[in-house]
Structures are given as structure tokens and as C-alpha cells.
Amino acid sequence: xxxxxxxxxxxxxxxxxxxxxxxxxxxxxxxxxxxxxxxxxxxxxxxxxxxxxxxxxxxxxxxxxxxxxxxxxxxxxxxxxxxxxxxxxxxxxxxxxxxxxxxxxxxxxxxxxxxxxxxxxxxxxxxxxxxxxxxxxxxxxxxxxxxxxxxxxxxxxxxxxxxxxxxxxxxxxxxxxxxxxxxxxxxxxxxxxxxxxxxxxxxxxxxxxxxxxxxxxxxxxxxxxxxxxxxxxxxxxxxxxxxxxxxxxxxxxxxxxxxxxxxxxxxxxxxxxxxxxxxxxxxxxxxxxxxxxxxxxxxxxxxxxxxxxxx
Amino acid sequence: xxxxxxxxxxxxxxxxxxxxxxxxxxxxxxxxxxxxxxxxxxxxxxxxxxxxxxxxxxxxxxxxxxxxxxxxxxxxxxxxxxxxxxxxxxxxxxxxxxxxxxxxxxxxxxxxxxxxxxxxxxxxxxxxxxxxxxxxxxxxxxxxxxxxxxxxxxxxxxxxxxxxxxxxxxxxxxxxxxxxxxxxxxxxxxxxxxxxxxxxxxxxxxxxxxxxxxxxxxxxxxxxxxxxxxxxxxxxxxxxxxxxxxxxxxxxxxxxxxxxxxxxxxxxxxxxxxxxxxxxxxxxxxxxxxxxxxxxxxxxxxxxxxxxxxxxxxxxxxxxxxxxxxxxxxxxxxxxxxxxxx
Numbered sequence: 001x002x003x004x005x006x007x008x009x010x011x012x013x014x015x016x017x018x019x020x021x022x023x024x025x026x027x028x029x030x031x032x033x034x035x036x037x038x039x040x041x042x043x044x045x046x047x048x049x050x051x052x053x054x055x056x057x058x059x060x061x062x063x064x065x066x067x068x069x070x071x072x073x074x075x076x077x078x079x080x081x082x083x084x085x086x087x088x089x090x091x092x093x094x095x096x097x098x099x100x101x102x103x104x105x106x107x108x109x110x111x112x113x114x115x116x117x118x119x120x121x122x123x124x125x126x127x128x129x130x131x132x133x134x135x136x137x138x139x140x141x142x143x144x145x146x147x148x149x150x151x152x153x154x155x156x157x158x159x160x161x162x163x164x165x166x167x168x169x170x171x172x173x174x175x176x177x178x179x180x181x182x183x184x185x186x187x188x189x190x191x192x193x194x195x196x197x198x199x200x201x202x203x204x205x206x207x208x209x210x211x212x213x214x215x216x217x218x219x220x221x222x223x224x225x226x227x228x229x230x231x232x233x234x235x236x237x238x239x240x241x242x243x244x245x246x247x248x249x250x251x252x253x254x255x256x257x258x259x260x261x262x263x264x265x266x267x268x269x270x271x272x273x274x275x276x277x278x279x280x281x282x283x284x285x286x287x288x289x290x291x292x293x294x295x296x297x298x299x300x301x302x303x304x305x306x307x308x309x310x311x
Numbered sequence: 312x313x314x315x316x317x318x319x320x321x322x323x324x325x326x327x328x329x330x331x332x333x334x335x336x337x338x339x340x341x342x343x344x345x346x347x348x349x350x351x352x353x354x355x356x357x358x359x360x361x362x363x364x365x366x367x368x369x370x371x372x373x374x375x376x377x378x379x380x381x382x383x384x385x386x387x388x389x390x391x392x393x394x395x396x397x398x399x400x401x402x403x404x405x406x407x408x409x410x411x412x413x414x415x416x417x418x419x420x421x422x423x424x425x426x427x428x429x430x431x432x433x434x435x436x437x438x439x440x441x442x443x444x445x446x447x448x449x450x451x452x453x454x455x456x457x458x459x460x461x462x463x464x465x466x467x468x469x470x471x472x473x474x475x476x477x478x479x480x481x482x483x484x485x486x487x488x489x490x491x492x493x494x495x496x497x498x499x500x501x502x503x504x505x506x507x508x509x510x511x512x513x514x515x516x517x518x519x520x521x522x523x524x525x526x527x528x529x530x531x532x533x534x535x536x537x538x539x540x541x542x543x544x545x546x547x548x549x550x551x552x553x554x555x556x557x558x559x560x561x562x563x564x565x566x567x568x569x570x571x572x573x574x575x576x577x578x579x580x581x582x583x584x585x586x587x588x589x590x591x592x593x594x595x596x597x598x599x600x601x602x603x604x605x606x607x608x609x610x611x612x613x614x615x616x617x618x619x620x621x622x623x624x625x626x627x628x629x630x631x632x633x634x635x636x637x638x639x640x641x642x643x644x645x646x647x648x649x650x651x652x653x
Contacts, residue, residue, distance in 0.1 A: 204416040211366055211410075212430045212481065213403035222429075226420045301420055302465040 005291070012287040019283045020276065024067065027267075027275050028060045034081035034270045054081060067276075077277045082269045088277035092259065096244045096281065098168065099251070099258035103243030105178040110185025110239075115232065117186065118193020119220065125198065133190055140187025149180040149253045166255030177254045181247060185239060189232055196228035203227070230301055237293035241286040245278075315385055315488050315521050316342040316365070322377035323360055323369070330594040334360045334374075336545040342489065345519040347512075349536035349553075351526055351568065355590060357545040358525045362491045365390060365523070366402055385488065404434040407482035411494040413474035417466040423477045424462030427484060434485045449480040453510060472503035479510060486518055493525045508535055530572045533557065538626070541565050544590050544601035551627035559643075562629045563606050566646050574648075584648075600632065608633055608641055 035050055042050070051057040055066060070078060077088040121133035156176060157165040167173050200206065201224065209223045248260040259278065266274035298305040323335040335357040342348055350358045363369050365382055367390060382390040384405065393401060410416040418426060427449055428442035437445065443462070450458035453476040466474055475495060482490055492511060496504035512535060515522050524536060532539055532553065539556040541549045541564065549562040556565060567586040588605035591597060600606070603613040613632050621634035632638055 204410055204412060205418040207368060208408075208410060208416045208478070208481075209418065209429075211368060211402055211408040213399050213401070213433050214429065215399055215433075218429075222421070223418055227418070303419055303467045 005295075008291050008294070012291065015287055016280065016283055020280055021064075023276060023279045024064055025060065027270070027272060028063070030267075030270060032270050034272055036270070077280070078273045080271055080274050082266075082271040082274065088273045091262070091274070092277045092281045095257060095259040095262065098256060099247075099260060100244040102174055102177050102181060102250075102256065102258070105174060106181035107185060107239060107243055109178060109182040110189055111232075111236075113182070114186040114189025115193050115229070117190040119197055119225070119228075121190065121194040122197035122201065123220075130194075133194070137187040137190045140183045140190075143183075144249075145180055145184060145247065146249045146253060148183050149176070149250055152176045152180055153253070166253075168256050173254070173256075177250050177256060180253075181250055188235060192232050192235065193228060196231055197224055200224050200228045226300060230297065233293055233296050233300065236296075237289045238286065240289035240292070241282060244285050245282050313344045313386075314341050315344045317381070317383040317386075318361075318365070319381040319383070321361065321364065321380045321382065323357070323364055323380070324375050324377060326373045326375060327594075332593045334545050334593060335364070336597075338542075338545070338547055340540060340547065340550070342521050342523065344488070344521055345515065346538065347515055347522040347524060347536045349524045349526060349532040349539045350542055351529060351532060351539060352542035353527055353590065356542045358542050359493055361542070362408070362493050362523060362525050365489070365491060366406055366408055367391075367393065367398055368402075368408070400434070403430050403487070404485045405487055406489040406491065407485070407487040408491040408493065409475070409478045409482050409495045412498045413471055413478055414498065416478060417474055419466055422463050422465055423469065423474075424464075427462075427477065427481050430481055430484045445484070446480075449484055450477070452483070452514075453477070453480045455480075471499050472506065475499060475503075475507055476510065479507075479514070483514055483518065483520070487520060489521045489523065490514075491523045491525070494527070495524070496531055497526075497528075504531065511535070528572070529557075529568050541568065544597070545593060546601060546630070548602065548631070549629035551624070555624065555627040559623070559627065560629075560647075561623065561634065561643065562631050563608055563633070563641075563646075564602050565629075566643070569647050600630070608639075610638065 033056060035047075035054070035056065048057070055063055058066075070076070077092075080086040080088055080091065117133045117136065121130040124130045153165050153176060156163045163172055163175055206219070206223060209219055214223065245259055245263065247258075248264055250256070251258040251260040259281075262274060262278050263282075265271075266278055318338060318340050321335055321338040322333070325332040325334055338357070338361055340348070350361065352358045360369065360374075364374075364376060369376070376391050380391055384390050384401075388397075390401070417423065424443065424446050427446040428437075428439065431437045431442040431445050432439070435442075435445075447458045447462055450461060455461050455473060455476055461469070461473075466477075469477065479495075490511075495511070496507050499507060508531060511522060511524075514520065524532070526532060536553050539551060539553055540547050541556070541560075541562065543564050549556065549560055549565050551560065557569070560566065560569070567584075570584040571586065573583055586605060591601050591604065597617075599612075599614045599616055600609075600618050603609045606613065610632060612635075618630045618632045618634075620628050620630050622628045623634075633641060
């Protein structure tokens, strides 16, 4: 197991390196540059000095070499080009904490409710609870989160005035964004879980368990759940990555100082260092999440367990 | 001997989109304590449905046990009328079942030990430590080497034969009065088949458990069953002791089954016997004898009227018009090739 993880980490670092490289060259191929908006009215000499200061006058390949040297010798991603003095690493880490809080809450809510609804739907297949759950699931997948967010805001802040509309600070600020963000995961998990449970219910070992006299509750918790949850773990990986990077739309609507907006603004601004920072962060979380998912597989299903002690 | 199970006029239908499939039609039989009974027939003849109904494991709906059907357990309780709570305590304790495919009938995410312990904890109220000790004992009884180690194995770490032994250990854990084995050896290779059948035989004598063996292979029956029932299209068409079925059977379908068992003495180039045609569609109403469309000896009456039961000895009976005094005589020895050596 230890060897497996070390191997995986080496691959992960390699993946990150490749992603970074591709991103670097891609972003330099977009027309325009981070200084264009301010430099266009400046005298030629001043402009040239600016470009020289940030090293933007050199060929891309040289800039790439410098960038790598910076990362490996100083271990940081530099300053934002658009907002001088703001460290990219710090911005990403601080803002991701905010996004992460809402994200963790939303995913947890999504898993618990989604899986429960999915099981209920499967057990009451083609009866009203099933239809109700599938109706909710279709709403969750098809209705965009900003509409759900607006509806929540209208209901709980305008109509009943129970929660704040926007802002950040207390637990109460996180409730509405959490629900709005959880809607889509609830729908996804419910659908996956429903079809998995239906498949597992028809397996021979469920019949064996029934023939042993196992009651309905233990049948679900001990025999069905663990076998049905595996495909859900598969889709969990990419969703974990989304937790810390936040959602552009939801964070805008609720005025949350998360990381989500940086993904869009940094590209619009051609803020090269910030683009690299946010991309590498997302990629890193993603590959770590994949590793966690793979380890979780082994815990849930002994058949996929990676081990040297097999025999 | 005491009757442990009395099945009386069992009728089971499945409600499908195509119509009502009458899978089991008027089956009656008795099972005595410590006796082994084989139910033989081809796929779809209703033998598994009959077996599952004894544990009420059929999904109702679509299955329906028709009113009037009775399955009396131990002379007092009607299994058909049991409520959910009683069924829970009944399954696994009074009657238990072994399934066809040991590859799929164990939970892949649970150690085999836990799966055996589960039964003990439910029915005997044991705690974990007691149950574990007992589970190791059970694995010893079914001849699994290193039970202390194997108990922590997952099903995928065991071979097919071992898994079937685990299934048997699970099934006998609460000393059931009846053990139903639904094609327990079909998914195993022939040498393992013999081992499993020997084990079942040994356990039958040791614990005085009655065994119902469901199979399509008369070869498996030859060494095992006290009594044999041949099922066709949801009905029992011939029944008798093992000797009666193997050496004195009179129903053309039983003959066909006997002839399709491969023998050691057949010449290597000789084609194996197979019965032509298919069983009747159980959705349509049956007129006459269900086997008539495939029967070499079918007469006009076979297509018109259902044959009555003919009693050849206290234990041997069959439903066939050939038994009628006016029917032409068929010489059994000319039809059935050789004998199966039990």
C-alpha cells in the first residue's frame, strides 16, 4: 500500500508539471497581455521598461524557464501582474478556505441527502416516493444553480427574513449558498444511488441474506449500501476538486469572497501568474481527490484493494 | 418417521405483462425428518420456484401463491400464512438454503466469517466473540483448512468449492430442520461436485437434517437422494424412491432424463442423447398431458385429457396414459439405455 501511494504521488507530480506547462504556453498564446490595458496610453520607452520589468519582452520559452526556476528555487508563484504586491499563493490559499467551507458543507449535504433519497427511491420503485425523488433529481440537474439561489434568497430573506441575503462571516451566511450548491450533487447522487441499489437488490447475495433471516434494516445498511455506493465514489473525486475552487456564480450571488471569481477575472485580465496559480491549485486538488477516491475504493470494496499481502 | 414438511396443492403464478404464468401447478409432497428428497427437471419446470416458496423467498408480487396452497412446517405452521416477523425468525433457523452459484451468492464486501456470524447473531443471540468461535467450528465441520485464517477472507479470495462450503456452513449454522440445496453443484467442476455432495450427505446423517435437492442432473441424484420427484411444466409427473426412479420408472419423460445422463460406457463418437422440442408455454391453458407434444408415445387421449395418477407401489406413482389398461405396452428395457451406477 505504501509503495502504491508513493508511486501515485510521483505520477501526480508529473501530471501537475505537464498541466502547468500546457497552461503556460496556452495562456501566452491568447492575444493581449497583462499590461496592455494600462500600457496603451504610455510613451513607448515607459512601456518598454514595464515589459522589461516583468520579463514580458523576452521569448515565451525563456519566460517559461524563468518561471520554472522561480517555482523550484523559491517555491512560490510570484505576484499578481494585475494587482502588484498581491501574492498569488496567498490569494489562492486564503480564498480557497472560504470556498472550501461552503463547498464541504454542500458536498456533505449532497452526499447524505442524495444517497438517502436514492435508496428510498429504489426501495419504493415505481411508487410515489420514487416519482417524487426523481422529480427532485430532474429539477436539481436541469435548473441552473443561480435560479435556485435567487429563489432561496427570495424565500428566506425577502419573504420570511430569516437569513442574510449576502455577505460573509457567520454560519448563517453559509446556509443559503450551501443549499444552492448542494442541489446538483443531491440530484446526481440520488440518481446514481437509485440505479445502483436496484442493481444490487437483484444480486444473489441479497437473496442469500434474506434466506438467512436478515431484517430489512440490516439488509440495507450491511448488504446493499456498501455494494451500491461504489459508483458514487467514482463521481465524488471530481466533485471534491470543485469544493475548494468554489463556484463563480454562487459566490457572486451571495457575495462570498471565495476563489471562484478569480478563475474568470484572471483570464480576462491576462494575469499570467494568477492564471497559473488558480490552474495549478485546481489541478493539484483534482489529482489528490483522485488518489483519495482510489484509496476509498479499496476500503469499500475488498476486491479492488491494492495490496502486497494478498497471498 | 415424522413429517417435517407437507406441501399440499401448491399453485404459484407469476403476473407478467404477457399474462399469468402458472409456474407451479398443484404440487403436493411430504418430507420426513432426516430424509433427502431430490426434485429433478429441466430449466423452467418450476423446481426452483417450489423451493423458494418453502422459504417464501419469491418476490410477491409478481409471484403469487394461490389461495388453497398449503405448506405445513413441522405439522403445525402454514408457511404460506406466516407474517413478516415469523418469517424472519424462520428463515435461516428452521429452514435454510444453498444457492446455485457460490461465485455470486456471497456478499463480496463482507468477510466470510462475518457472513456466517451474522446468522448466528440473528438466530442464536450470540455476541461477536461467541459467534466467531462458532463460525470457526462450522468452517471445520465443512472441511475448510485453516479456518482461523479463512474466516477473515473475503469471498473473492476463496475458490468456488470453498465458497460453496462456506455457504453450507452458513446454512447449517443454526441446525435447520430442512436444508434446501438449489443446484448446489451446477457451477462447480465435477470433482468438487462429488466432494460437496459427500459433505451434504455426511451433514444430513450427523444433524438429522432433511434435505431437498433441486437439480437437473440425475447423475448427482444417483448417490444421494432417498426419494426422487420428477417435475415437468410445473407438475410432479413421477415420484418414487431412488431405486424406483432409476430402475422401474415408467414415465417417458423420466426415461428421457435417464437417457441424457452421459455414461462412461458410451462409445466416444456416439452423440449424447437429447430430448427434442421445448416445454409448453405456461401462460396458455394446458389441455391434456403437458409432455404430450414431446412424447414419442403420445396417443390421442394424451392431447385431450390430463392423465390420472397411477400408484405402482406405496412410494412410486406417476401421471401417464400409458399406465391405462387399454394403452399399448412399451417395454422399458428397450427404451432406457443401460443403468446408471449409483
